[in-house]
Amino acid sequence: MNPRFENVPNRRAIVDRRALAEELAAIATNDPSLLRREAIGRLKEALDDGRAEIARRLAERPSRGLEAANAQAFLIDQLLKLLYDLATQRLYPLSNPTASERLTLMAVGGYGRGEMAPFSDVDIAFITPWKQPPWAEQVIETLLYSLWDMGLKVGHSSRSLDEMVRQAKGDVTIRTALLEGRYVWGDEALYRETLARFRNEVTRGSERQFIADKLAERNARHLKMGDSRYVVEPNVKEGKGGLRDLHALFWIGKYVYDVDRAAQLVNQGLFTPAEYRLFHRADNFLWAVRCHLHLAAGRAEDRLTFDMQREIAERMRYADRPGKAAVERFMQFYFLQAKTVGALTGVFLAHIDDLFAGRGRRFGLPQLRRRPRKLQGFVLDRGRLALPHDAFFAEDPTRLVEIFQLADLHGVEIHPLAMRAATRDAKLVDDVRADPRANALFLDLLTSPRDPEMVLRWMNEAGVFGRFVPDFGRVVAQMQFDMYHHYTVDEHTIRAIGLLARIERGELAADHPLASEILPQIVSRRVLYVAVLLHDIAKGRGGDHSILGAAVAERLCPRFGLTRAETETVAWLVRYHLLMSATAFKRDLSDFKTILDFTHVVQSAERLRLLLVLTIVDIRAVGPGTWNGWKRQLLGDLYEAAEEVLRLGHKQRGRDERIAAKQAGLAEALGWGPDAMAAYLRRFPEAYWIAEPDDVLAHNARFVAGVGEARLAIDAQVYAQRGATLVTVYAADHPGIFYRIAGAIHVAGGNIIDARIHTTRDGMALDNFLVQDPFGRPFDEAGQLARLQTAIEDALANRGKLVDRLKAKPLPRVRADAFRIEPNVLVDNKASNRFTVVEVTARDRPALLNQLAHALFQSKVTIHSAHVATYGERAVDTFYITDLTGDKIATTSRLKALEKRLLDAAAGRAVELAA
Structure with missing residues (x-):
């Protein structure tokens, strides 16, 4: 028995190959077409029964994803063996085979790894020693047509040993598929020869190029899928933080160290035992989700769409909790696993990077622009911020915040082994939450004029952010089950902070001219940055997140070092962060009462400026396509009308004066004669002149x-x-x-x-x-x-x-x-x-x-x-x-x-x- 399937219990209940072989042997006919038809009928029944048994087990134990994936591959293995034996022993028997009449059947790709979802393709490689003889062609054709007749989707290749070597050298996709090649049935000696030639002639000496190709492929895939592991309709297989990212780690480890199982990566020092447990947990969970997805859709489906999320949450037995629906709890756990995959990827690639350090530059990582002078005890390792020794964080937990502040200050990357230590020691930051120096460092990072978004994301990936600000930790990986928000709450917040920094640096002046113009007039930058951080902090608590968030702000801001006045302003901004968009998009801005009601709440020009910028970054950080010229115009109109009221008071211009001004402007623009103009003006009621802008x-x-x-x-x-x-x-x-x-x-x-x-x-x-x-x-x-x-x-x-x-x-x-x-x-x-x-x-x-x-x-x-x-x-x-x-x-x-x-x-x- 293949050791890959040892975790599948009671395998004979899924498919009993011995009993099926006896049934096929009992088919008493010498007619090849009748024999094939009857055999396929029996095997199709076995396939359906096996799938039903695997689905039943998954329904009983819905979190056992790897067991279900392995069971599916085991089922296909047994059916392929029976088909191969039928083809070679009864349909096309050889009484005296020649040296060229040898054939080995290999599982490749995910099937080769022993992992298949219910409707995955069956990826097979047929290998012959030399040019394919007619006998091999007949056997291969019989197997393929039989699999198709059974309703399976098959990805296949037929190659000689020389062709296999030549094509694998020239195509990284073929090389990757063969990398996981596993013997299923046929000539075992030929399989061993295939494996030896693949190792000696294809992989040896090409490790560095393979890693570079896989990383480039991964980056392209992420861009196509949204380049964030926190998109709210993730692709379980191809998305960032999904199964393919885990597979890429295994491929690289196998290519470099020739390991057969992911667990062996621990022996090579690529993972600690604790990290491998996280790898295995994420792998098992993602496979469970993918298998449930296939079964729920009744076809191959890897995108976790909104309509499927509810179904999968129910299948995996998530329950509602106060303030959080079952589907939101399920998706939060999904995103936590995706976050784990990201952290493991960083650590893994750091080891691989170090392994190849002497052979050239690092894999796509930025080069150091300038050497920082003050590192506060941290060291530089090939241009990355690293620890002088493993207990560095334990000696002073404030350093868990300081490492990120220094990374931002000096524009350097954090060494993945330092990130690993930060992740491991993140709980130590609990002891310095109230420490003034730690909070000052955090506030310096949050309000950085450089690139706070990237470093805050690293801090979040390490788990330090959520420990240092526990209220933020509650929204880490929390999705909002709707079609409006594209990202989880923490990702949305970090993106909003990044947008604010970009507007302040003048990078988005064309998109946001008004915000870019008024930002320099804002008295307290840090009030704005802290408000952006906290505006959604209370989501998922079962009440109005604006009101609850204001209470969180009143508690947190003094800890960050804000004054009482700043704290009051932040709390107000969080409480009313939806006011401006609600007024602009849902109310008639030509009705002066709308403006008066709005300014009655805002009360000051400084609050108005702060609220406008907060509203803009909040909307734009929701996701692609949520910001447009219409929203920009409405918010600008509301800002200008409110600013005029706050500056000049409520009675600066009466209704009659506004109408007269608009009519005078129109007469000037049109250049009509006085009689024609007077006749036109008489046709329209007062409301028309108030409602429409001058150009309309x-x-x-x-x-x-x-x-x-x-x-x-x-x-x-x-x-x-x-x-x-x-x-x-x-x-x-x-x-x-x-x-x-x-x-x-x-x-x-x-x-x-x-x-x-x-x-x-x-x-x-x-x-x-x-x-x-x-x-x-x-x-x-x-x-x-x-x-x-x-x-x-x-x-x-x-x-x-x-x-x-x-x-x-x-x-x-x-x-x-x-x-x-x-x-x-x-x-x-x-x-x-x-x-x-x-x-x-x-x-x-x-x-x-x-x-x-x-x-x-x-x-x-x-x-x-x-x-x-x-x-x-x-x-x-x-x-x-x-x-x-x-x-x-x-x-x-x-x-x-x-x-x-x-x-x-x-x-x-x-x-x-x-x-």
């Missing part, structure tokens, strides 16, 4: 003048300043026009992010929509714009049934089905002096805005503006409405009826899509 007012005026007496005109043009397409509809006003336009825009493939609805005094509707494609970009292709215009024209002219077109529109994101979002409706009569503000939260889905607008139409209200914010799978749509006479909706019965109708629409309980 000018565009609307030219557009309306250009269409003359037409009763329907549509214009669409890219509004680059806001990262969207401005769609203007000029039509005869009638009830329900808004929901029809919203439906038409969706049919054309657009998402409405903002809408302003106006009615002229002579009965025309002038509606402005900001529209993006599903990826948050403007509609800018001629075909898209034409499709948009046609869809709106058809909807308003009742050409074709809009309801049928909406139903036929495919769902853009079916993964949103993995999330349960309880619809909610908030009606607020205090947020505006003139309007009733309605905020609807629901799961984002096609035509949601159309259905909500239809519900408002049925409620006989007038929509004045709509504001759409999406956070992954969650949509928050806000409407500013009045009754048909232009007053707020005040009666309790009407408000309740309105709320119920909107809740039904938000939950998808509306009887019919709005048509």
Whole structure:
């Protein structure tokens, strides 16, 4: 029995090769095709029974991943042996084989390592001594067709010994697969000869190149998969911190030291026994997740998508805890294992690096730019910060913080063996948490003008960060189960700190001109950096993380050395870190009450500056694509309006003065005659002049003048300043026009992010929509714009049934089905002096805005503006409405009826899509 399968108990219950061999021998026919067909039928049954038994065992003991992976490989081994014997003994027997009529069957790749997921490919290498004889061709063909007929996916190669050597030398992928080559069946002497030639002619002397190739391959794979082990939909096999990273360590160790099992890496000094236990634990867990993934999907699937995460958490028996769902606990453990893989990789490569130190430069590691003078007792080892002896941290645990501060100060890398010692001794930092010097060093690192992100990530990888700041330790590897956040809480926080440092260094001035301009005006840099560190510190505690986080800030800031005033400001920023984005994205900024309510909370220009920068880095650190020109514009508009109020007071400019100023600016921009200008101004109510910015007012005026007496005109043009397409509809006003336009825009493939609805005094509707494609970009292709215009024209002219077109529109994101979002409706009569503000939260889905607008139409209200914010799978749509006479909706019965109708629409309980 192969020692790789010793950990698989009661193997005969999975497949009994002896009993199957007797069954095959009992097939009484000399017809080759009938014999093959009957044999394959029996073996296919055995394959299905074996898989079912392995799945049953995994369901009973859901964390035994390696056992399941080994069992799968064992099952395939036994079936291959039976097929090989059938082909060579009954189908193509040789009475007197020649020296060339020899064949060995090798398992390669993951199968060669003895590890397979339920639907993994079967990777086989057929080796012959010289050119392949006809007999070998017949046997190989029979085996392959039989495996395919059994429903297996097969990766195969057929080579002579010379071909094997030549191809392995020229292709690192072939070399890697053969590196794990394992004898399955056939000519054993030929297998031993294959192994000897591979070692002597392929691997010997090429170790350094192989390591460099594997590291380059790993880096390319990480970039493709997101280059972070904390992406919230990780790839278990290929992602950073996944199985392939563990395999790469084993490949390198095997290539250099010719080990057969990962446990033998301890004997070579590449891992300590404790580190190998961590390696084995991560390997076992990741294999369990991968096997469950395959079984849940019913196919080969390695991406842990949101819809699968809940399923796998349930299969692996994770349970809910107060403040943390089972799926979040499962994913937190997943990311902790990925973190372990990263730490082990660093230590492992340090040893390999030292082994080859005399033969050339290090593997892709940066060279020392300048030699630091003050190392506080630490030493430099080939340009990396190292320890003078193993007990260095134990002598003074403050050094556990100092090593990272020095690495940042001098721009040097920490030696992986020092990282290993820091990881091992991280618990010692508990004793110096209250030490003023340790906290001063930490604050110096956090607020570094250099590159705090990289060094803080190292500190986190070593486990020192979470021990020194236990509240941060609680969010290490903690995911947020939604489609909005791309990273775990700790990774998001560290990325936000890095973004803040980059903005401060002036590297992102083009993306964030306002933040880059106001950062030098901020009085206390460290208040801002500490606030960024703590803004999400209380996530996963079962309450409002902003309120709970403010309490954490009040406790931690004095320990870091902040003054009472600084502590108060940090606590305020953490408490209100979502205020600015909520106001900018969910409220009408042209309503002056919005600005007054916002400034009532902010109260000072310094807080406003701090809050803007914190909001920007928080949004951008969520993940790729979450920051765009539309958000930049809204936050800038809110900042400027609030700054003006805070600087000049509430009554700096009255409503009449603002309208007069806008109209004067428009007249100057247009250059029309006084009569034409006066006639145009009379057509629009006061609300129009307040709501629209100057450039849109000018565009609307030219557009309306250009269409003359037409009763329907549509214009669409890219509004680059806001990262969207401005769609203007000029039509005869009638009830329900808004929901029809919203439906038409969706049919054309657009998402409405903002809408302003106006009615002229002579009965025309002038509606402005900001529209993006599903990826948050403007509609800018001629075909898209034409499709948009046609869809709106058809909807308003009742050409074709809009309801049928909406139903036929495919769902853009079916993964949103993995999330349960309880619809909610908030009606607020205090947020505006003139309007009733309605905020609807629901799961984002096609035509949601159309259905909500239809519900408002049925409620006989007038929509004045709509504001759409999406956070992954969650949509928050806000409407500013009045009754048909232009007053707020005040009666309790009407408000309740309105709320119920909107809740039904938000939950998808509306009887019919709005048509």
